Amino acid sequence: MTNASSSQALTEDELNQLDDFLGAIGSTAMNLETLDGFFAALICGPEIALPSEYLPLIWGEDYSFANNAQAVEIVGLLMRHWNTIADTLQGTLEVPDVYLPVLHVAEDGISYGNDWALGFMRGIGTRPYGWRELIDSDEFGGPMLPIMMLAHENDPDPEMRPNPILPEKRDDLLQEMIAGLTRIYRYFEPHRRSGAHAPLRRAGPKVGRNDPCPCGSGKKYKFCCAATAPTLH
DSSP states (O other): OOHHHHTSOOOHHHHHHHHHHHHHHOTTSOOHHHHHHHHHHHHHSSSBOOHHHHHHHHHOTTOOOSSHHHHHHHHHHHHHHHHHHHHHHHHTTTSSOOOOOOOOOOTTSOOOOHHHHHHHHHHHHTSHHHHHHHHTOTTTOTTHHHHHHHHTTTOSSGGGSOSOOOHHHHHHHHHHHHHHHHHHHHHHHHHHHHOOBOOSOOOSSOOOTTSBOTTTTSSBGGGTHHHHOTTOO
16 A cells, blocks of 8 residues: 555545445444544544554454455555544644544434544543543543533433433534544643553553443443443453
């Protein structure tokens, strides 16, 4: 793969190809919108993540490619999409710009953004303690609010759901989420510059299943990150 192709944004057909691939795996795999949010969190976060660490989380531990050619093609698409997000967010440090997330459009014509927010929160779950500084910050934690509202909008626990998001307010919330992504990326830039490649491992005391989840959701660990990504803490 050439340098030019590795940095070229995916075409609509290629995005559909990636979405179809993930959909064919089934419930163990992320969908394209979730993947986009997951990548955004890893790229924005305080530590640099390696492909060998995060790629298996996309399709599930038990998945095997049909052949090497398929693996090369799919991983190539994933890396190009990663580079698109990373290059765009890096550019926001120099010029006023934003990354426009990949959001599915539902049958009613609305982009809800829930899967993207859930993917972002799963990305946070790979390094929950690194994100606590931002989540707990009264001064800088505001950009996390729309993401967490969308992530918990349909939460099975009624106490975790935000107030109903009215249709006329959803676009505003999505715009806040998009603008906030740039602010999150800027916030952690000093951490990424000073940090090194770090494996996805627990960086603090062991989390009990009945303890509050360190991702900041307010739910018990067993009902939050432990339920969706049991090996991440």
